[in-house]
Amino acid sequence: MGKISAKTGNEAMAEAMRQINPDVVAAYPITPATEIVQIFAGFKSDGLVDTEFIATESEHSALSACIGSAASGARTMTATASQGLVLMQEMLYIASGLRLPIVIAEVNRALSSPINIHCDHSDTMGARDSGWIQIYSENAQEAYDNLIQAVRIAESALLPVMVTIDGFIISHGMERIEIIPDEEVKGFIGEYRPRYTLLDEERSITMGAIDFTDYFFEHKRQQIEAMKEAKEKIIEVSKEFNSRFKRDYGLFECYRLEDARYALVVLGSTGGTVKVVVDELREDGVKAGLLKVRVFRPFPWQEIKDTLAYIPFIAVMDRSDGLSSLGGPVFQEIRSALYDIDSRPKVINYIYGLGGRDTKLHHIKQVFQDLQGIDRTGRIDGLINYLGVRE
Amino acid sequence: MAVRLKDLAKKPEGLASGHRGCAGCMEPIAVRQILLAIDNPCVVCCTTGCLEVVTTIFPFTAWKVPFIHSAFESAAATISGVETAYKVLKKRGKIKDRGTKFIAIGGDGGTYDIGFQALSGAIERGHDIVYICLDNEAYMNTGIQRSSATPMGAHTTTSPAGKVIPGKREFRKDLTRCIASHNIPYVAQAVPSKWRDLITKVKKAVEVKGPAFINILSPCRLGWGYPPEDTIEIGNEAVETCFWPIYEVEDGKWRLTYKPKEKKPVSEWLKKQGRFKHLFKPGNESILEEIQDHIDQEWERLQRLCS
Amino acid sequence: MSLKTKGWRELPIGGLILEGGTSEMYKTGGWRSLKPIWSEEKCTHCLTCWIYCPDSAILLSDEKVQGINYDYCKGCGICAKECPTKVKAIEMVEER
Numbered sequence: 180m181g182k183i184s185a186k187t188g189n190e191a192m193a194e195a196m197r198q199i200n201p202d203v204v205a206a207y208p209i210t211p212a213t214e215i216v217q218i219f220a221g222f223k224s225d226g227l228v229d230t231e232f233i234a235t236e237s238e239h240s241a242l243s244a245c246i247g248s249a250a251s252g253a254r255t256m257t258a259t260a261s262q263g264l265v266l267m268q269e270m271l272y273i274a275s276g277l278r279l280p281i282v283i284a285e286v287n288r289a290l291s292s293p294i295n296i297h298c299d300h301s302d303t304m305g306a307r308d309s310g311w312i313q314i315y316s317e318n319a320q321e322a323y324d325n326l327i328q329a330v331r332i333a334e335s336a337l338l339p340v341m342v343t344i345d346g347f348i349i350s351h352g353m354e355r356i357e358i359i360p361d362e363e364v365k366g367f368i369g370e371y372r373p374r375y376t377l378l379d380e381e382r383s384i385t386m387g388a389i390d391f392t393d394y395f396f397e398h399k400r401q402q403i404e405a406m407k408e409a410k411e412k413i414i415e416v417s418k419e420f421n422s423r424f425k426r427d428y429g430l431f432e433c434y435r436l437e438d439a440r441y442a443l444v445v446l447g448s449t450g451g452t453v454k455v456v457v458d459e460l461r462e463d464g465v466k467a468g469l470l471k472v473r474v475f476r477p478f479p480w481q482e483i484k485d486t487l488a489y490i491p492f493i494a495v496m497d498r499s500d501g502l503s504s505l506g507g508p509v510f511q512e513i514r515s516a517l518y519d520i521d522s523r524p525k526v527i528n529y530i531y532g533l534g535g536r537d538t539k540l541h542h543i544k545q546v547f548q549d550l551q552g553i554d555r556t557g558r559i560d561g562l563i564n565y566l567g568v569r570e
Numbered sequence: 571m572a573v574r575l576k577d578l579a580k581k582p583e584g585l586a587s588g589h590r591g592c593a594g595c596m597e598p599i600a601v602r603q604i605l606l607a608i609d610n611p612c613v614v615c616c617t618t619g620c621l622e623v624v625t626t627i628f629p630f631t632a633w634k635v636p637f638i639h640s641a642f643e644s645a646a647a648t649i650s651g652v653e654t655a656y657k658v659l660k661k662r663g664k665i666k667d668r669g670t671k672f673i674a675i676g677g678d679g680g681t682y683d684i685g686f687q688a689l690s691g692a693i694e695r696g697h698d699i700v701y702i703c704l705d706n707e708a709y710m711n712t713g714i715q716r717s718s719a720t721p722m723g724a725h726t727t728t729s730p731a732g733k734v735i736p737g738k739r740e741f742r743k744d745l746t747r748c749i750a751s752h753n754i755p756y757v758a759q760a761v762p763s764k765w766r767d768l769i770t771k772v773k774k775a776v777e778v779k780g781p782a783f784i785n786i787l788s789p790c791r792l793g794w795g796y797p798p799e800d801t802i803e804i805g806n807e808a809v810e811t812c813f814w815p816i817y818e819v820e821d822g823k824w825r826l827t828y829k830p831k832e833k834k835p836v837s838e839w840l841k842k843q844g845r846f847k848h849l850f851k852p853g854n855e856s857i858l859e860e861i862q863d864h865i866d867q868e869w870e871r872l873q874r875l876c877s
Numbered sequence: 878m879s880l881k882t883k884g885w886r887e888l889p890i891g892g893l894i895l896e897g898g899t900s901e902m903y904k905t906g907g908w909r910s911l912k913p914i915w916s917e918e919k920c921t922h923c924l925t926c927w928i929y930c931p932d933s934a935i936l937l938s939d940e941k942v943q944g945i946n947y948d949y950c951k952g953c954g955i956c957a958k959e960c961p962t963k964v965k966a967i968e969m970v971e972e973r
């Protein structure tokens with residue numbers, strides 16, 4: 180049994196990083212992830228970690244330094260948010276293409292313009308096709324647990340991982356969380372044994388070579404497969420985490436879903452709000468449920484399909500809009516996953532909480548009411564809806 | 571001890587044959603000299619550009635030392651990560667101390683322009699790295715576009731010599747001086763035509779504790795427009811005309827490592843290169859004068875710094 | 878290494894090349910239009926050609942020039958031009 184303590188999401192992530200004590204952390208400050216970097220720098224100054232900390236001059240360089248470090252066989256982490264993640268974008272693809280197990284603690288924040296420091300998921304959704312495993316956390320406890328698991332996941336899948344929390348809502352919200360004893364974290368993550376490293380004495384490898392048309396596709400095919408296979412690795416690591424620390428994580432969480440007639444799909448902190456509403460509705464006899472996606476990359480579409488197949492009315496909540504005119508990315512992917520079902524559920528989309536707009540219980544209730552309306556009338560009035568925006 | 575070719579010839583080559591550099595390209599000549607200068611194990615990181623492309627076409631690598639390329643602008647940051655990993659893995663007893671050296675190599679595009687920030691950041695942080703710019707005065711790999719290293723008057727595909735505009739209008743950025751302003755232990759300018767000078771400088775650069783920077787002029791027969799056999803001569807004449815003085819700044823002390831016996835007029839160097847051809851047409855005399863004046867002023871300034 | 882025929886499962890991951898110097902399997906000699914001919918009699922083994930050859934195509938043995946490696950020599954002519962004026966041990970001829 181770990182120690183119970185009060186921590187913000189950022190403190191929880193920084194605490195996980197202290198316990199992981201990575202070889203190298205290279206980072207750059209940005210609201211609302213700055214604290215993670217600051218707290219970690221403090222750990223370093225106080226001798227609580229013996230990580231090498233590189234305070235770079237930009238996020239682009241932070242991730243570039245991480246790439247150099249991971250390519251040299253060092254366990255490597257960074258933290259960022261929003262514009263920082265976007266500035267890293269070029270290097271995100273390079274890190275995953277080189278199959279480097281770097282871990283990012285990411286704090287979700289809207290993207291400029293207009294500049295806004297509050298939560299939405301535009302930043303990580305923009306990076307969803309960059310070949311990084313993406314794990315979303317509902318609260319500080321999950322963020323802490325996910326970050327510890329991410330190290331193992333990255334190193335077994337040989338893919339980089341980003342663990343995210345919702346900016347301010349979780350990053351700055353104080354929670355009661357259970358901290359695993361240092362030694363047990365150490366035992367769980369184990370020693371990192373890199374497969375290929377620039378510091379190999381035996382052979383001189385070349386990393387980052389140029390592929391012409393004759394090899395590029397094969398290399399990408401490998402990466403596609405690695406992402407597919409990552410699913411099993413995530414499940415394995417989560418199982419072991421549960422057996423050691425008694426907290427159960429899957430690819431997604433089902434909340435009162437078995438017999439549900441109306442379901443919401445969400446990522447991140449809104450999961451907590453939805454759970455409250457689901458409980459209330461259940462009291463009133465409404466068969467409401469929630470599917471909270473934890474792992475968005477790889478996208479566990481088969482499992483999601485099997486789970487949602489029997490739920491006739493589904494609303495997918497997106498905390499970002501793809502600006503494609505077809506709603507948010509989660510909606511598009513969930514809807515596509517359900518396509519092969521003969522009597523497929525009705526699926527509608529809600530864009531919500533952009534730029535930190537508060538999503539309250541009554542908003543969520545409204546969504547369930549809309550689903551009930553569709554059930555009654557058989558008619559969908561709005562495929563893509565905007566929750567909480569002034570008309 | 572003076573560097574001798576007979577001694578260098580005993581060493582294994584760090585760069586293999588079979589790379590796809592143009593016949594007569596200076597970049598592989600520079601790299602061979604750099605790697606011959608380093609006696610310790612080393613890791614090399616390149617920016618995107620001619621050198622990286624011609625040496626690492628999968629599955630063929632010309633590098634016999636560990637090599638990484640990440641992106642166009644990020645060699646300095648990437649090598650800083652490699653160096654840091656080495657430091658910490660050594661500290662934690664995971665690898666042996668082999669005295670490994672960390673070398674980043676960038677084109678002028680990857681160094682003067684898009685990678686300038688990453689370079690400034692990495693050397694300010696004090697990493698024990700050597701950053702080497704192979705300055706061929708334009709973006710050659712993408713087809714000869716101007717960079718901030720392109721000299722005034724030069725024709726490139728984005729500063730073309732046309733009917734009203736006679737090539738690049740701006741003087742080149744003095745990057746070596748910019749880097750010297752970072753007050754790092756070692757900064758130098760060199761050219762592979764003067765191999766002994768270059769190799770001596772690389773040896774010093776890897777020996778100093780902390781960051782070192784060497785700016786190497788790397789004539790490009792394709793982009794500069796001259797026959798391939800002239801590469802070494804063009805390099806030498808850049809020095810003889812004081813277009814590219816070779817010097818070093820060691821712990822803040824400036825020193826010319828070679829002084830031409832007699833400064834040649836720059837037009838002698840310019841006229842051998844296709845990129846300056848238009849400057850010799852009637853009506854462009856004033857541009858040639860402007861170029862010569864600028865070189866004279868810079869040479870004066872450098873001599874003052876070195877005195 | 879004939880990777881060309883290999884499927885994606887058989888290639889090393891991450892686009893890595895797992896050993897150094899594999900470019901030696903790629904012969905660039907075919908690029909030549911001029912060919913350097915080295916004269917053993919004239920050569921003083923000053924190694925000037927060797928330090929300036931972009932393609933490491935000057936063959937050495939015991940720090941002495943042995944000839945030209947035509948598998949890789951691209952015929953740039955630097956060696957011939959830089960061979961000291963008094964020696965001129967390398968001559969460029971038309972490649973046939």
Ligand SMILES: Cc1ncc(C[n+]2csc(CCOP(=O)(O)OP(=O)(O)O)c2C)c(N)n1
Binds near residue numbers: 717
């Ligand atoms: C971010 C980014 N922008 C542009 C490019 C395209 N690009 C690749 S190499 C190159 C020019 C390289 O020039 P330089 O650094 O001078 O090296 P050279 O090829 O001349 O040796 C450019 C523009 C790129 N790869 N990445």
Ligand code: SF4
Binds near residue numbers: 590594706711
């Ligand atoms: S274009 Fe210029 S720099 Fe590039 S390989 Fe050819 S000669 Fe060398």
Ligand code: SF4
Binds near residue numbers: 594929930945954
């Ligand atoms: S012609 Fe050029 S490539 Fe061939 S040996 Fe001489 S210098 Fe080397």
